[in-house]
Amino acid sequence: MIFSTTRRWPFLQLVTAAGPKAKLSILNYHRVHPVIDPINPGEIDAERFTWQMELVANNFNVLTVGEAADLLAEGKLPDRSLCITFDDGYADNVEVALPILKQFSLRATFFIATGFLDGGRMWNDTVIESVRNFPAGYLDLSDQQLGQYQLDSWQDRHNAYSAIIREIKHLPQEKRQSLVDWVASRVPDGIDSGDLMMRSDQVRELHQSGMEIGGHTVTHPILSTIPDEQANHEIAEGKKQLEAITGGPVTVFAYPNGKPVQDYLPKHTDMVRKQGFKAAVSTEWGVSTTATDPYQLHRFTPWDNTPAKFMLRLIKNYV
Template identity: 50%
Template sequence: MRAPDPKIPGLKTVLSLASPAGAGAKLCILIFHRVLPDADPLRLGDPDANTFRWQMRLLSRHFNVLPLHEAALRLRERCLPARAACVTFDDGYADNYTTALPILREFGISATFFISTAYLDGGRMFNDTLIEVVRGLPEGICNLSSIGLGAVDLVSIADRQALAGTLLGYFKYRPPEERIPAAERLAETFDIDLPTDLMMSSRQLKALHASGMEIGGHTHSHPILALQSPAEARAEICLGKEKLEALLGTAIRVFAYPNGRPVKDYGQEHVAMISECGFDVAVSTRPAVADRHCDIHQLPRFTPWDRTPARFALRLLRTLVQPRSAGG
């Protein structure tokens, strides 16, 4: 299916009024995780290549898209261009390289990729294990009493979507050393083969960086920092940075908090750690646009869920004009 051509008359003018240059500038920072070759009903939050292509076409036409580090420093110095935006990816999925990169290059967009280093070269995050478990479960009644869910009836794709949401919520706030083995045991219980190629290889990451893309830290194993001891949190932040710098031979200056919600997922003590570990810029998942009042070590970001150009553009505009909320 051919991607739509998102020509929206007057959009650039309206966006320029909502996001002017200079001292009054605002910065839209978009979050992606995966760009799928084809749509996946169990990953509704991730665009397929067709959707991502028109999203990047719209951004390239109507926004000035900058690398995150440059954009954040220009925001602080009050010299951002009008309609400034950044594109960011979390975690380090292989399709960031195989599917997203060619589209980014097609439109001349430089994006930022935040990598959790524990999953390079064949690793798998717990949420992906759970999604693949849900995909592979047999149709009908499944006994999930071992994790306290009892009997679950899987008839439709909606049943599987609901179960995936339940499992992700159940596992998310468990410590990494518990949730990954528990998810793996669940797969073993139902004899489900799990993929080993979901995350980037070191070779792919090097090629991504060599293509001009910005690489950032995302801890080593993606824990919820608020659930770690101070020593554990600092070690996770620094280890991820050190491994990326050793692999790429360059300084890593930008960071994304895992899960990323202020207070619930990270606190002010972690903001201080980020600065002390040598990061110039960090981003959260507080859904808003950044302006000159924001803390450069917890800039807000938001996810473009929309599946039509008009709705996508409207979300960007609404986020730009919404009143500034408290927080980073």
């Protein structure tokens, strides 16, 4: 059975609680492509994001992360509470996602890594765009122990960039960037990826539109792989730069990559708290309750490609 994207699911009120027993779902997005990206066909595009937001608007009480954290702490969270979050600071969040959010009168929280604003590009996107632009045929990166790949289809390219990213993700920053630069240098005609990341004026536009802006460090390091002093600086400086751009307080934070123990440690949650943030989110899948550490709120990515699957996943969170 296919459910209309405009349909309300009234029985949700019968299976969800409010107050001290309430549960909070936090959706985690990165990019929202205008159309399906052939190298990443599973990623969210405007069409899918539109019906997801329509379902969310019709069935859930949508809060920013800061609002939800306050209500959780007070034991006053509404039933069917849900947050919409975006990580990293991609320009399509403003150009594609923001008009859709406005269409359904929804607010969201945008966690932005400030070092890539105004013309920057994250290392993983350099890998993706390099593999996108390599000529068809055989790609040999074995000189740097990064494997060999046949690039005859978009699926081949997806598999290749995914393997490269897995191989280098947790390397020290300097070593990782050196390998990324080497991969990019192998592209015969260079990389043309446009302006992937937001400009500072787009961050201000989000803020002025009533969206919540959250910290996500400066250069998006995996905090567990860098010295404590550097980690503390990344957390503090990202907050400072965003507050300078928006003119408002930045009180929520998202850990880069976000897996507890693997990507950040208890000492990093302490750093976040001491820098004046009131809550933080991880990428640990699940829902949050009054028992959840407010500096480790759970999130999940809504990959579901039909309205029914999307809604059933969300319903499962609350029962």
